[in-house]
Amino acid sequence: RNTSFIAAGTVAALSLAVWSGSVVAEDTHTIKFGNVISPDDTQNQGYDLFAEQVTERTDGRIEVQVYPDSQLGGEREMIEATQFGDIEMTAPSVGVLANFDKSLEVFDFPFIFEDAATAYKVLDSELGKEMLAGLADSGLIALGWGENGFRNLAMTDGTVTLPEDMEGIKLRTMQVPMHIAYWESIGAAPTPLSFPEVFTSLQQGVVDGVENPYELLYSARLTEPANYLTETRHIYDPEVILINKDFFEGLSEEDQMIIQEAADAAVDKIRTLKKTVSDEIRAEIEAEGGTVTDLTDEERQAWIDSAIPFYKENADKVDTDKLKAILE
Ligand code: EAX
Numbered sequence: 001r002n003t004s005f006i007a008a009g010t011v012a013a014l015s016l017a018v019w020s021g022s023v024v025a026e027d028t029h030t031i032k033f034g035n036v037i038s039p040d041d042t043q044n045q046g047y048d049l050f051a052e053q054v055t056e057r058t059d060g061r062i063e064v065q066v067y068p069d070s071q072l073g074g075e076r077e078m079i080e081a082t083q084f085g086d087i088e089m090t091a092p093s094v095g096v097l098a099n100f101d102k103s104l105e106v107f108d109f110p111f112i113f114e115d116a117a118t119a120y121k122v123l124d125s126e127l128g129k130e131m132l133a134g135l136a137d138s139g140l141i142a143l144g145w146g147e148n149g150f151r152n153l154a155m156t157d158g159t160v161t162l163p164e165d166m167e168g169i170k171l172r173t174m175q176v177p178m179h180i181a182y183w184e185s186i187g188a189a190p191t192p193l194s195f196p197e198v199f200t201s202l203q204q205g206v207v208d209g210v211e212n213p214y215e216l217l218y219s220a221r222l223t224e225p226a227n228y229l230t231e232t233r234h235i236y237d238p239e240v241i242l243i244n245k246d247f248f249e250g251l252s253e254e255d256q257m258i259i260q261e262a263a264d265a266a267v268d269k270i271r272t273l274k275k276t277v278s279d280e281i282r283a284e285i286e287a288e289g290g291t292v293t294d295l296t297d298e299e300r301q302a303w304i305d306s307a308i309p310f311y312k313e314n315a316d317k318v319d320t321d322k323l324k325a326i327l328e
Pocket of ligand 1: 239
């Protein structure tokens with residue numbers, strides 16, 4: 001056979017014909033969106049809506065593939081993968097993201113928000129918007145504040161009600177220096193682990209407890225080994241919906257707008273669902289034999305007071321103006 005047609009010039013002409021054709025003209029993209037949250041949890045209901053809206057409004061030119069449940073790794077790994085463009089999107093806890101942008105550490109101070117409404121007020125303010133915009137310096141566009149929610153304690157070996165009960169307790173924390181510093185300041189032995197490692201570590205007794213919102217504790221089955229829960233609400237945990245900056249800025253303005261609006265819709269959906277999910281899941285945990293304990297007013301005050309030395313020690317180490325603004 002005569003294969004001389006595979007001459008360089010011919011191949012170049014051929015590929016030119018292919019690439020100037022429909023493939024590029026249609027401007028198609030795939031967005032891989034990884035997270036550690038269980039597939040049916042509130043956040044992923046929001047992200048599924050995001051995926052649907054983007055696909056629908058671009059007539060399928062942009063396809064969003066959501067990979068829940070740590071399929072693509074832990075949160076630090078996925079933030080790095082999003083920065084490098086190995087994946088396009090992720091939505092980590094703000095504390096883990098603060099390792100990449102120190103100004104976010106102000107959210108890692110315990111008991112800083114009394115309720116979600118107060119948190120929304122700060123997150124939706126100019127200050128909150130400025131903090132999202134600042135992530136551009138880390139190669140990330142923040143499309144909005146997501147929500148994990150108020151974090152509560154779940155222990156394997158008996159109920160905790162007071163901060164001094166944490167003495168010597170090996171508590172799994174996120175890889176968040178400010179969280180670690182707080183638990184150390186009250187005498188606990190914080191053990192930072194990435195989320196995919198938590199279940200096994202609890203089961204094997206590497207740690208004595210964990211802290212997370214009820215929904216994730218339950219959906220990730222952490223309440224099986226750790227079924228003594230206390231509603232401490234010690235940290236309000238926003239998540240941040242991130243997209244690789246170069247990828248986003250390479251899209252047409254219209255596509256950028258579609259993605260931003262779909263992210264806004266996801267945030268609305270997540271906030272609406274979060275209003276009731278915590279109580280619903282708490283009831284399920286109790287129905288399945290878990291013990292869930294509320295703090296008395298005195299106990300709650302003891303927890304808040306326990307954070308004062310931590311504030312004194314760390315308030316100067318973070319963006320103090322932002323911290324003051326939030327407290328006000
Ligand atoms: O962002 O690691 C954790 O405990 C977080 O709450 C979880 O990754 C969700």
